[in-house]
Amino acid sequence: MALQPMKKLYLCFLWHMHQPYYKNPYTQVFEMPWVFLHAIKDYYEMPWHVSRYPKIKATFNLVPSLIKQLYEYIKNPDSCNLIKTFKKPVETLSKEEKNYILDISFNANLNTMIKPFEKYYQLYLKKHSSNAKFTNQELIDLQVLFLLSWAGNYLRENNQLIKSLIEKKSGFTHQEKLDLINQLVKFLKEIIPFYQKLQSNRKIEISTTPYYHPIIPLLIDLTSAKESLPNITLPKTKVSFKDDAQLHVKNAVSFYQEVFKIQPSGFWPSEGSISNDTIKLFSQYNVKWTASDEDVLYNSLASKNLENIYKVYKYEGVYLFFRDKYLSDAIGFRYQNVDEKQAVKDFITRLKHIYEKVEFNPVVSVILDGENAWEFYKNNGKDFFDALYTELSNQDWLEVITFSEVLEKTIVIENLSSIKAGSWIYGNFSTWIGHPEKNTAWEYLSQAKQILESEKESKNYQKAKTYLLIAQGSDWFWWYGDDHFSHYADRFDLLFRLNLQKVYEELEKPIPTNLLKPIKKLYKQPTLKQPTGYLKPIIDGYVSNYYEWLQSGEIDLRFDLSSMSFETILEKLYYGYDEEYLYLRLDGKVESITDKGYKLKMSILSTCEVEFIVPIQSLLYENNGLKACTKKVIEIAIPINLFNCRNFDLSFTVLEDDKIIEKLPVYSVLNIDISKDFTYDWIV
Known part of the structure; x- marks a missing residue:
């Protein structure tokens, strides 16, 4: 009698590698460096992990526009604004270029990428102190440490220059910076051949x-x-x-x-x-x-x-x-x-x-x-x-x-007899259409398409068509609306509109004036409402009356959940202050964790780092002037003299037996400003 084959579970990983097309169609410069930075950190590293385990296979999805940009970086790395600026001696930098370096060079995760480098963390704290001025040596160190923080494990383990720079820690020279950039650019040439080799060996599949x-x-x-979404509002055009x-x-x-x-x-x-x-x-x-x-x-x-x-x-x-x-x-x-x-x-x-x-x-x-x-x-x-x-x-x-x-x-x-149209975000398309900003983008795209198709005999039709295709990428629509937040949303908006402007220019048509104006209404922080007056709430875990939190600021704690979304315990923060206390109110599914041994950690980062941990309990908690109570909501009062700062970054972590259950915001921090004087702002 033949043996029955053993039942198996088949696990299929698909790692989606993607970036939109960041090149400015007018300057031919890469406006944002994410292709380069993820290339030195992730695009080689991810299949490298798979290659080290004989029993593991995976599928890697490589988007054509990503591969195209990698090839363009290899051909002309100076077409990247970051690389071109970083190559310059710091003493020759203009004020605008220095500001660019100070902005881009802290785009690394604080805990996992900045703090492991002692000097990098010192520079981070300096950036967040008032009137910080960086010396030329500090600017060189900042650039080198930023690049090292983005270098993946494969490079850190196999590149001697990167090893030596990590060991040196600080005091880098301009030549060391140039050598590092050249090594990283050279490394880009290895990425696609590595995928080709692994696929030919049937170790991975490339979709x-x-x-x-x-x-x-x-x-x-x-x-x-x-x-x-039957009730979604569609673009007019x-x-x-x-x-x-x-x-x-x-x-x-x-x-x-x-x-x-x-x-x-x-x-x-x-x-x-x-x-x-x-x-x-x-x-x-x-x-x-x-x-x-x-x-x-x-x-x-x-x-x-x-x-x-x-x-x-x-x-x-x-x-x-x-x-x-x-x-x-x-x-x-x-x-x-x-x-x-x-x-x-x-x-x-x-x-x-x-x-x-x-x-x-x-x-x-x-x-x-x-x-x-x-x-x-x-x-x-x-x-x-x-x-x-x-x-x-x-x-x-x-x-x-x-x-x-x-x-x-x-x-x-x-x-399957039929498929209901949808995506991996909520099973619908609300991330890309339906919001007034998203619909405006579709209307501009539609108008450009109409003009293009009326000019099929134009000698530049194919060039214009390429710019239209670039403008159809999903990322431009992703950052419109208020469902996702990016420090660089204005750059995404600009690139979308520039590609559409190029459609008209190639066809020798006048550029509509609406394409010269931003679609995106920028919000530097995800704050829905700033505080409008002093607060004095009762710390009892309830919203005691309509006026108690009326003048508070309000922030959606889930604002930076790009890509996929999931359920969180904490959902919204209401905050305010008076002359003595910072007041915090957290809404969400807080009753599900009340009186069950959970704790809330509040991390404050300014010129110093301070953490406060309170039990999530219905009994009033008091310690050194701090008060906290949880019933329908979490209410907290923190004496300002315990952290002595009026502008700071804030994040929340829910703990269970010192294990992290969730951290919000997930990918960033909240910048809180409690410096405004409301002495004469009264509500009667």
Whole structure:
């Protein structure tokens, strides 16, 4: 009697590597350096982690516009504003260039990238002190330490210059800075060949995305946004970009074949956005498989049976995978605040639960950004990946393989009769359309498309078309509206409008004046409302009356949750002050953690670092003048003399037995200003 084959769980990782096209169409300069910085930190490092574990395979999605920019960096690194500015001797820098360096060079995670370098942290504190002036030596040190903080583990372990500079710690020379830049630029040449080698050895699979990373369902039909959100407000001016959608796919396939010498099997659709027509388009170009989010599947099946996401589906001849949102978001957002062993134990336990619960061989798809999470992990995630890949390698009941390989296994494949259009953000398209700013961008894009298509005989039609395609990238729309925050939102807005201006210029048409004005209404901080007067709340865990917090400031603590979103305990902060106290009120699901042993840590960073930890309890807590109480809300009064500062950065951490449950904001801090004098501002 033949033995029954052992049941298996097939785990498929997809790491999505993506950046929008940052080159200014007029100056041909890269306005923002994120392609370069993630290249030296993540684009080589992520497949390197996989290469070190014989039993681990993964799929890497490389967006064509990212690869194109890597090639352009290799050809002309001085086309990057950061590299060009950093190469200059500091004594020759203009005031504007020095300000640029002081702004960009602190774009690193405080705890995981800045604090590990003692001198870098000192410079950070100096930047946040009043009237800070940097010497030329400090500017050189700042630039070198910034680049070292972005250098990944592979470089730190294998590049002798980087090792020696880390050991030196400070006092760097201009020549050492130039040598470092040259070494980092040289390293860029190794990235794509490394992927090519790993794919040829069947260690990884490389998928691709429509060329400039647009939302294909919206290009095909803007009204597809109504499938998941029937009441969404659409742009007033609407045209069809269906032919452009086809170009994005066609150009991606051609570019992939040029780079990797084979036909792509898989497409990760930009932002996991799919629809019936999108899959039909993929099918025309012989795409074997694609993927999206579990919410899109649930919407399509009109059922939220968890087991369904561990099957593979087929529509119009294309295989569809749907990612496990919890496991994907756990790596992307939760595990960064947890000990590696604890995080991996949680991950494996949840996989085992899936394995034991279903009666078939489950396919678990874990899909997330392959570049954005790791700066929030200790050691750029290396400790986490070492623990994760080691434990996964030791489980005989699961196999970590690529998406194409899993299709060769004994798995459940079901036909889908229809797909409800949506993305991996909430299962809809609200991140890219519906808000007045987002709709304005679509209207400008539509107007440019109409002009372009009326000039098909123009000698510059193809050039103009390229700029239109760039302007269709998803990132421009992402940063419009008030759902996501970026210090550089104005740069994204500018690049979007400049590409549309180029469409008109290439066609020798007058540029509409509306394209000269910003669409984005900038908010330097995610503050919905600044304090309008002194407060004097009763610290009892209740909003005692309408007027108690009426004059407070208000901040959405989830403001920086870009990419995927997940449930948080803390949701909103209300804050204010009087001459003696800083008052904080935290709203959210606080009753779920009250009187259960949880604690709240408040971290204040100004010219010094101060932390306050209070129990989340219904009994009034008092210590050295500080008061806290939690019932319906968390209310806290902190004597200002305990931190003695009127402008500071603030963050909150929820602890359970000293383990971090959540930190908010997730990726940044809140800048709080309590310096205004309200002595004569009275409400009667």
